[in-house]
Amino acid sequence: MAIPVPALVVDVHALDHNIRAIGETLPGPRLRPHVKAFKSTALARRLADAGHRAFTCATVREVEGMAAAGLGDDLLLANEVLDRTQLQRLANVDALVTIAVDSDEAVDRAAAAGLSNVLIDVNVGLPRCGIAPGDAGRLADRARSAGLEVRGVMGYEGHLMMVEERSKRIHLVEKAMTLLLDAAAQVGGDIISAGGTGTYDTNTWASEIQAGTFLLGDSQYQRLDLPFRQAIFLECSILSKGDGYVVANAGLKALGMDHGDPLWPEGQVLFCSDEHITLVPSPEQATELDQRIRLVPAHLDPTVARHETMWVVDGTEVVDEFPVDLRHW
Amino acid sequence: MAIPVPALVVDVHALDHNIRAIGETLPGPRLRPHVKAFKSTALARRLADAGHRAFTCATVREVEGMAAAGLGDDLLLANEVLDRTQLQRLANVDALVTIAVDSDEAVDRAAAAGLSNVLIDVNVGLPRCGIAPGDAGRLADRARSAGLEVRGVMGYEGHLMMVEERSKRIHLVEKAMTLLLDAAAQVGGDIISAGGTGTYDTNTWASEIQAGTFLLGDSQYQRLDLPFRQAIFLECSILSKGDGYVVANAGLKALGMDHGDPLWPEGQVLFCSDEHITLVPSPEQATELDQRIRLVPAHLDPTVARHETMWVVDGTEVVDEFPVDLRHW
Numbered sequence: 001m002a003i004p005v006p007a008l009v010v011d012v013h014a015l016d017h018n019i020r021a022i023g024e025t026l027p028g029p030r031l032r033p034h035v036k037a038f039k040s041t042a043l044a045r046r047l048a049d050a051g052h053r054a055f056t057c058a059t060v061r062e063v064e065g066m067a068a069a070g071l072g073d074d075l076l077l078a079n080e081v082l083d084r085t086q087l088q089r090l091a092n093v094d095a096l097v098t099i100a101v102d103s104d105e106a107v108d109r110a111a112a113a114g115l116s117n118v119l120i121d122v123n124v125g126l127p128r129c130g131i132a133p134g135d136a137g138r139l140a141d142r143a144r145s146a147g148l149e150v151r152g153v154m155g156y157e158g159h160l161m162m163v164e165e166r167s168k169r170i171h172l173v174e175k176a177m178t179l180l181l182d183a184a185a186q187v188g189g190d191i192i193s194a195g196g197t198g199t200y201d202t203n204t205w206a207s208e209i210q211a212g213t214f215l216l217g218d219s220q221y222q223r224l225d226l227p228f229r230q231a232i233f234l235e236c237s238i239l240s241k242g243d244g245y246v247v248a249n250a251g252l253k254a255l256g257m258d259h260g261d262p263l264w265p266e267g268q269v270l271f272c273s274d275e276h277i278t279l280v281p282s283p284e285q286a287t288e289l290d291q292r293i294r295l296v297p298a299h300l301d302p303t304v305a306r307h308e309t310m311w312v313v314d315g316t317e318v319v320d321e322f323p324v325d326l327r328h329w
Numbered sequence: 330m331a332i333p334v335p336a337l338v339v340d341v342h343a344l345d346h347n348i349r350a351i352g353e354t355l356p357g358p359r360l361r362p363h364v365k366a367f368k369s370t371a372l373a374r375r376l377a378d379a380g381h382r383a384f385t386c387a388t389v390r391e392v393e394g395m396a397a398a399g400l401g402d403d404l405l406l407a408n409e410v411l412d413r414t415q416l417q418r419l420a421n422v423d424a425l426v427t428i429a430v431d432s433d434e435a436v437d438r439a440a441a442a443g444l445s446n447v448l449i450d451v452n453v454g455l456p457r458c459g460i461a462p463g464d465a466g467r468l469a470d471r472a473r474s475a476g477l478e479v480r481g482v483m484g485y486e487g488h489l490m491m492v493e494e495r496s497k498r499i500h501l502v503e504k505a506m507t508l509l510l511d512a513a514a515q516v517g518g519d520i521i522s523a524g525g526t527g528t529y530d531t532n533t534w535a536s537e538i539q540a541g542t543f544l545l546g547d548s549q550y551q552r553l554d555l556p557f558r559q560a561i562f563l564e565c566s567i568l569s570k571g572d573g574y575v576v577a578n579a580g581l582k583a584l585g586m587d588h589g590d591p592l593w594p595e596g597q598v599l600f601c602s603d604e605h606i607t608l609v610p611s612p613e614q615a616t617e618l619d620q621r622i623r624l625v626p627a628h629l630d631p632t633v634a635r636h637e638t639m640w641v642v643d644g645t646e647v648v649d650e651f652p653v654d655l656r657h658w
Contacts, residue, residue, distance in 0.1 A: 083566065105618050240409055247457055274631060275408060290411045302582045
């Protein structure tokens with residue numbers, strides 16, 4: 001069958017390669033895959049089958065969806081939740097659920113909602129969530145007093161993912177993880193959760209790595225010296241031809257655009273509109289109307305989150321379909 | 330009830346104002362509202378009730394959805410379709426459907442699929458779809474020979490929407506529309522369809538204007554000298570507080586980011602992540618955990634396309650709900 005376009009396609013060989021490649025460095029529970037990047041329980045199941053059965057989630061919906069799919073052995077919601085309705089939903093999930101906390105309110109409300117397990121979220125340099133490292137022990141004490149099990153700490157060095165020079169990346173990650181290890185010593189527990197695809201092999205201090213992008217890839221991560229292959233593409237077809245350019249029937253509504261335009265290996269992307277992309281083919285690239293082409297998204301997570309389906313392909317043949325059942329947020 | 334956030338909210342008074350304001354300049358069929366901007370048949374019905382019963386669509390799904398909602402009096406798909414499955418779907422729609430054509434293939438396939446009505450899409454300066462003006466008459470002849478009704482021309486001056494100086498905008502729009510009027514003279518038919526919110530009052534040459542953003546607005550269009558009010562916001566709540574910043578529980582997955590970060594009237598947006606936005610409040614702005622705030626999206630169309638619902642509000646009270654039933658593409 002012809003895939004209705006625009007649509008995401010996943011190269012099955014690149015996907016299998018990426019699962020093998022990360023498992024060599026991060027076997028079993030050393031990897032806690034982050035489902036926010038691929039948002040499909042079918043893909044999560046492939047990772048579980050490869051031995052990674054503890055997962056990271058970013059939203060309540062992701063936690064619920066993973067548990068409903070039977071993938072609830074150990075779900076970390078690596079995010080704060082203050083909303084009482086959302087906390088109640090989490091308390092109702094039939095799975096081992098652990099959530100991040102970084103404030104007294106977050107602790108008190110989690111306990112009041114009947115949740116059992118938390119990690120202390122520590123700020124390791126990214127100005128986002130996370131408590132100051134020196135305050136982490138106090139928050140852990142408060143959580144234990146409220147009856148919560150404190151399983152350890154997490155701290156996301158997101159500001160270091162894109163440091164292109166490896167030796168510099170290692171140095172900066174070590175500095176950030178020193179903060180996290182200091183906090184962990186005050187907090188106690190077994191878990192030191194951190195990292196992402198950009199630091200999956202340089203962050204050797206965390207007990208587990210929360211990587212997700214490695215699985216499918218994007219043009220941003222292609223710039224790093226990582227062993228993963230580009231596995232996902234936006235497939236579309238040429239709709240119109242102009243003077244020196246062609247127009248494809250995919251637009252920015254089908255892409256996450258916060259990191260800019262997608263890449264087209266056979267030419268240049270001139271600009272993206274809501275439902276169109278104007279492209280300048282390379283001189284050697286023949287193009288004709290209705291021809292299929294494939295673009296590389298600039299940012300994986302928000303691109304996948306917009307789609308209902310990923311078509312798994314071997315070349316141009318469709319071999320499987322992954323519903324993006326955790327889409328949106 | 331409290332709106333589950335992040336979520337889109339629509340200020341009902343601003344919405345009503347915008348419908349009144351555009352009707353003063355573009356009454357009845359002078360406006361052919363573009364549903365790609367708001368993607369909700371409930372909102373389209375409000376426009377139909379205000380006298381605008383002919384609509385513009387960008388995708389086959391939008392055409393199907395509008396027809397199913399009983400809003401199929403006169404649906405223009407202002408886009409080329411070459412895919413035979415999509416053309417067949419259009420032929421099956423129970424409504425007056427007109428599609429844009431800009432190539433021999435587009436004409437031949439539309440005729441083969443059993444479609445009846447086309448507009449000749451003319452390039453008026455934006456490097457996207459559209460035939461060269463001098464070739465429009467020939468394509469119209471081909472379409473009529475194939476048994477198609479040629480209702481006229483369309484040409485989108487999208488490259489001129491954001492020209493901030495009004496006199497310059499008028500001058501450039503006139504030049505673009507001269508191309509379209511020349512093509513219309515060769516093509517025949519009654520319709521000269523063009524324009525958008527940015528040129529809704531300066532494009533006095535087209536017989537109908539394809540505006541959509543006027544209805545809900547975004548920060549991009551706020552820069553122009555237009556009489557419309559900002560009607561849509563992304564509501565979220567404060568999840569975490571850091572040293573000089575706060576973090577909200579909405580992220581770029583809930584926004585179209587191709588025009589950059591959203592605006593926060595009460596402070597600055599420091600950066601957006603997938604599920605978080607880090608904000609620096611103005612000195613006079615008090616913030617507390619779990620407090621609701623509202624952001625102005627930078628680009629309306631791809632923001633709305635990511636959501637399932639728009640909550641209609643009068644202040645903080647929810648008065649209605651618009652399903653985004655035409656979401657995605």
